[in-house]
Amino acid sequence: MKQGVGNIAVEGKHITKDFRLGAETTRVLKDISLQVMQGEFVSVMGPSGSGKSTLLYILGGLDTPTRGHVLLDGMDISRFGDEKMSRIRRQKIGFVFQFYNLIPNLNVEENIMLPLLLDGKKACGYKKELDRILEVVGLSDRRRHTPRELSGGQQQRVAIARALIGSPEILFADEPTGNLDSRTGTEIMDLLREINKNIGQTSIMVTHSPEAAKSSSRVITVKDGVIV
DSSP states (O other), X not given: OOOOBTXXXXXXXXXXXXXXXXTEEXXXXXXXXXXXXXXXXXXXXXXXXXXXXXXXXXXXXXXXXXXXXXXXXXXXXXXOOHHHHHHHHHHHEEEEOSSOOOOTTSOHHHHHHXXXXXXXXOGGGGHHHHHHHHHHTTOGGGTTOOXXXXXXXXXXXXXXXXXXXXXXXXXXXXXXXXXXXXXXXXXXXXXXXXXXXXXXXXXXXXXXXXXXXXXXXXXXXXXXXXXX
């Protein structure tokens, strides 16, 4: 169970991000500051190239800002080394991507448990949690199936379960419905909304879809590297 609503889950302070290509430097994010509170479900929207996914990756510790700071649970993670940041991601952060990134030769259970095994935990200690997560995502009857035996929507449900199995403080989702048809996308958004509502899961989602963004409690719009 997540901590109570009212505390800051993650905060970006004056985030600037530059990308260099040869002699040219492109400023993708320009002095962005924002707070996401525990228990919030925030959507980040914006046109292609606006910097919204870069912002998500920086807040989630997959990228570092050129300038500025990211505070996760009060810790400044923006200058952590790779090893320390990798540990923080495994213990405090869950990520869901547009492309499900499942291991083809592992079944549903094994894909979900993979982050815990990589963190040195024993699967036998998480059987009840695994059963609960499978129930939450509606895949209790698919636990022995491999990805190729699942639909796209079912594969995304596995990816969501994998992100949740370690009880992350924040769930980050980058275009989670972008590779799905509209009906299946709606089902996935319903699931993410239920997870936020029922267990208080703090969630930050990048989406280009106004329909998907309706599932969140707050929408942030990024355009030309700034929040508008």
